[in-house]
Amino acid sequence: MSETVCPTPVSLLLAPMQGLCDPVMRDLLTRIGGYDGCVSEFVRITHTVHGRAAWLRHVPELAHANRTPAGTPCAVQLLGSDPDMMAQNACEAVRFGAEHIDLNFGCPAPTVNKHQGGAVLLKEPERIHGIVRSVRQALPAHIVLTAKMRLGYENTDLALDNAAAIAAGGASLLTVHARTKVQGYTPPADWLWLRRIREHVNIPVAANGDVFTLDDYRAIRETSGCTHIMLGRGAVMRPDLARQIRRFEQKQAADAAVFGDEVLQWIRDFVELCVQHEPQGKYAAARLKQWLGMMKHAYPEAQTLFERIRKQSDTDAIRRTLANAVF
Ligand SMILES: Cc1cc2nc3c(=O)[nH]c(=O)nc-3n(C[C@H](O)[C@H](O)[C@H](O)COP(=O)(O)O)c2cc1C
Known part of the structure; x- marks a missing residue:
């Protein structure tokens, strides 16, 4: 994931987030910069092998040397439980351009878990090992294989076993979202577990969970000891x-953006990228409202802007509101 030259020993990764960090958001955030890699939203693997159109729809980066327009490498995340289908689909993704496959062992969604995918697998480290091993054995050696897990399903009893199973299966990096499935997204994430897991396995661990600010980043680094950090909601x-x-890592002033011209320009760019991605319908309006709804946690002005566009669904009306916005 960190193939690009990184001027510091730290690797920053943009998290996979279904319905939130889609190709448009990955494009925008990697343009703003700082990331060594990103991961696609999960691609569900059941009883079929996806064809070219499906791979390119899920991960359009595949058609562009596996990178976002800013040049940031993008891993393809697979979610499923059948080792053979996972392996076959991983190889198909590679046939259409993937250079890095990531396996999801953390999704808490009830429908996914009911079909034996995501976090429910954390109850069975042997099954997780079998999936990772099957995919690793099927992939060409130069293709990177990584995995992402939570600390467990109901509790953390199997956290170390699951992490060891993933490492023994042949993954070269493990991202850990420092919560169990039943903890959902309830704060705080348990960063101490990241250190325990990092000390237990012989592959790098990427620390993930509740990094919303530069101070959180410094704290998770210190508590976990990890040099790979994955940013999720905080990135949005x-x-x-x-x-x-x-x-900060380059010893420069962090220069956090204030809600002024620069942030407004990102918002305008985002709308145009949405329109390019899906010219018809209300996609741009829906995505912008979703984004402002999250941004208001960092910038009170985002709430004000949200109120102004709340009733708008027409892209031109939104463009006018954004063109006239001054903060
Ligand atoms: C809306 C949403 C969708 C998510 N989708 C995925 C996904 O597709 N694959 C995955 O591994 N994790 C997914 N996650 C989990 C995130 O990657 C991350 O582990 C989690 O949000 C904790 O990190 P954070 O506190 O930095 O947000 C999702 C999280 C959110 C909020």
Whole structure:
């Protein structure tokens, strides 16, 4: 995931987030910068092998040397439980351009878990091991294989076993979202577990969970000891969070963006990227409202802007509101 030259020993990763960090959001956030890699939303693997159109729809980066327009590498995340189908689909993704496959062992969604996918697998480390091993054995050696897990399903009893199973299966990096499935997104994430897991396995661990500010980043680094950090919701709330961290690591002033011209320009760019992605319908309006709804946690002004566009669904009306916005 960190194939690009990283001027510091830290690797910053943009988290996979279904319905939130889609190709448009990945494009925008990696343009703003600071990321060494990103991960696609999960692709569900059941009883079929996806064809070219499906792979390119889920991960359009595949058609562009596996990178976002800013040049940031993008991993393809698979979610499923059948080792053979996971392996076959991983190989198909590679056939259409993937260079890095990531496996999801953390999704808490009830429908996904009911079909034996995501976090429910954390109850069975042997099954997780079998899936990772099957995919690793099927993939060409130069293709990167990584995995992402939570600390467990109901409790953390199997956290170390699951992490060890993933490492023994042949993954080269493990991202850990420091919560169990039943903890959902309730704060705080348990960063101490990241250290325990990092000390237990022989592959790098990427620390994930509740990094919303530069101070959170410093704290998770210190508590976990990890040098790979994955940013999720914080990356969407503060679009320049990775850039701030990168500047901090390079001993420059972090220069956090204020809600003024620069942030407004990102918002305008986002709308145009949405329109390019899906010219018809209300996609741009829906995505912008979703984004402002998250950004208001970092910037009170985002709430004001949200109120102004709340009743608008027409893209031109939104463009006018944004063109006239002054903060
Ligand atoms: C809306 C949403 C969708 C998510 N989708 C995925 C996903 O597709 N694959 C995955 O591994 N994790 C997914 N996650 C989990 C995040 O990648 C991340 O582990 C979690 O949000 C904790 O990190 P954070 O506190 O930095 O947000 C999702 C999280 C959110 C909020």
